[in-house]
Amino acid sequence: MIKLKTNSIVKLCLSIVLCICFLQLPHVNADNISNNAAEFTISPVYSHEQKEDDAGYFDLNVKKSTTVPVKVKISNLNKNQDIEYLIKVGNATTNDNGTINYTNFKNKKDTTAKYQLTDFISKTELKQKVTVKAGSSSEVTVNLKVPKQKFPGTIAGGVYVERLTNSYTNEKNGMNTRNHFSMTLPVILTEQAKAKRIAKMELDKVMVKNGPEVIAKLHNVKPVMFGKLSIDSKITKKNHVKTLIHKNVNNYQVAPNSSFNFLASDSSNQLGAGKYTIDMHLQSGKRKWHLVKDFTITAKQGVPLTKRTGWLGISMVMWIVILILVIIIVGLVVVIVRQKQNLKTKNK
Missing domain, CATH: 2.60.40.10 (Immunoglobulins)
Structure with a gap:
């Protein structure tokens, strides 16, 4: 009976671990990103605007009134199945935990920003789909149209790639697990060799x-x-x-x-x-x-005062009550002592 109960607990723990693994949405920023479970990799194909060839992401020094191709190579590691992918471009934002999200698709444009990355991309290229044949690779291009007006400092965002084929929600046996794999490559733009670093x-x-x-x-x-x-x-x-x-x-x-x-x-x-x-x-x-x-x-x-704790973990209200009682007791003692002193004085 004990052995059976132990086996049940082990199975339950394994199920929970599997759920956590499936629910995670990996967003990885690296050159030639790989994930055996995702069965695909993505890597940047650098243009001549790239500052460093081994950066692992797009770090571009662009010029006004030019079109800069941002190419992402998607490799399908599954040798038996064609796989469809979704490619989207987003803007960089700061998360509340102090990390940068390079592909935010829903945020409103910051009032202090002259431009954001998605301003340079046509609507048709902001969201694309591509099918990569089994065991092969394909390149997806997003063209950045740099405006005539110069922009100061740095503009940041990213290219997000999500596997669509076999990305589904499984609700069998009362368990809701999502098989979901996505990866991100940051895109950093400047128009100066050394962008201004004055922050506020x-x-x-x-x-x-x-x-x-x-x-x-x-x-x-x-x-x-x-x-x-x-x-x-x-x-x-x-x-x-x-x-x-x-x-x-x-x-x-x-x-x-x-x-x-x-x-x-x-x-x-x-x-x-x-x-x-x-x-x-x-x-x-x-x-x-x-x-x-x-x-x-x-x-x-x-x-509320009733729920606030004070010294020694005793509620503030109790401390107030204790203080009032102490004041009353001290007052009574003082009154009694004075009365006794007055009686002694009269007796003399």
């Missing part, structure tokens, strides 16, 4: 969600891509110096002209209703920014 970070606004969660929206308002960004944030009561919440992160990467949400305080931090200040120090290499903004937590958003 701004704190657009502070948002508060019930809990409360305090979220600082940070914004890179320049066409500059950079990494190794460290963020040191502190939250204090407004016009106070005592730090209530402190958070530090390192090695964030930031896309050109992009914003991201930095979680400065989650619901595990017990901030009540009131006025607060967030003070942030950001640094990437020699670049430094000091950003400060006031914000308010409403009674609905903040942690």
